[in-house]
Amino acid sequence: MSTRPDDADIESAVEQALAGLMPPGLVTGCRIVRADDEQYLLPAEGASIATREQRARAATGAGRRVAHELLRRLKYADLAVLRGQLGNPIWPAGTVGSIAHDDELAVAVAALSDTMRSVGVDIEPALPLPHELRGMVATPQDRLGDLDFGIGSRILFAIKEAVYKASFPLDGRVLGFEDIAVDLTSGEAVTSSGNRLTVRFTISPRILALAYTP
Numbered sequence: 001m002s003t004r005p006d007d008a009d010i011e012s013a014v015e016q017a018l019a020g021l022m023p024p025g026l027v028t029g030c031r032i033v034r035a036d037d038e039q040y041l042l043p044a045e046g047a048s049i050a051t052r053e054q055r056a057r058a059a060t061g062a063g064r065r066v067a068h069e070l071l072r073r074l075k076y077a078d079l080a081v082l083r084g085q086l087g088n089p090i091w092p093a094g095t096v097g098s099i100a101h102d103d104e105l106a107v108a109v110a111a112l113s114d115t116m117r118s119v120g121v122d123i124e125p126a127l128p129l130p131h132e133l134r135g136m137v138a139t140p141q142d143r144l145g146d147l148d149f150g151i152g153s154r155i156l157f158a159i160k161e162a163v164y165k166a167s168f169p170l171d172g173r174v175l176g177f178e179d180i181a182v183d184l185t186s187g188e189a190v191t192s193s194g195n196r197l198t199v200r201f202t203i204s205p206r207i208l209a210l211a212y213t214p
């Protein structure tokens, strides 16, 4: 399928925004999710997510296509990123990475594991979080600095998802929002399982959140 100019623009804008958050050594990519993107799942990857419906498989295919490209850039020959039992991506030995999608876009980040212990990414629309979700995501220990709470709560949501994705490979613990304390004034997050992560975000052209442990 050909890439429309608008598609290339948004892919490139998101990729650049993501690259702007990255510490040295991380590589990033973005792709519009197309209906036939399931085709990019390698056979072992497809088998590892066998029970999921078509739209989710297309989003996962788009994310894996970006992931494969990042692994190529890191000079890796083993490109398969299988799916673990809790949905976690299993990156080839020697690499770390993370994947996220919204309704339209898939993003991925990756690095060699001698540059970074763990990384997580999330993408969200740049819109305030619905009122009913705000109380669930924010806890008294979170510090948003001078951010408006509407958009701030969506940023907090994205950061906590990124933190969970970066924390899970370190200890295998499933975390809720209440298990993660985010301080945007210091750019750090701490989990109830004791992991301390650096967090970064941007709002435009989407909310993009990154969490990592150097």
Ligand SMILES: CC(C)(COP(=O)(O)OP(=O)(O)OC[C@H]1O[C@@H](n2cnc3c(N)ncnc32)[C@H](O)[C@@H]1OP(=O)(O)O)[C@@H](O)C(=O)NCCC(=O)NCCS
Binding pocket: 059, 060, 061, 063, 083, 086, 087, 088, 089, 098, 099, 100, 101, 102, 122, 123, 160, 161, 164, 165, 166, 168, 169, 174, 175, 176, 177, 180
């Ligand atoms: C990980 C999770 C937060 C992702 O949220 P989502 O909004 O469904 O989806 P996103 O697009 O942001 O991310 C999906 C990607 O996350 C990655 N992912 C899923 N589970 C993961 C885990 N345990 N650790 C690391 N990455 C994970 C996968 O790569 C997945 O994409 P894929 O299925 O195509 O491989 C969610 O699936 C989950 O497991 N939630 C349970 C715990 C929770 O919700 N806690 C509250 C937030 S801290």
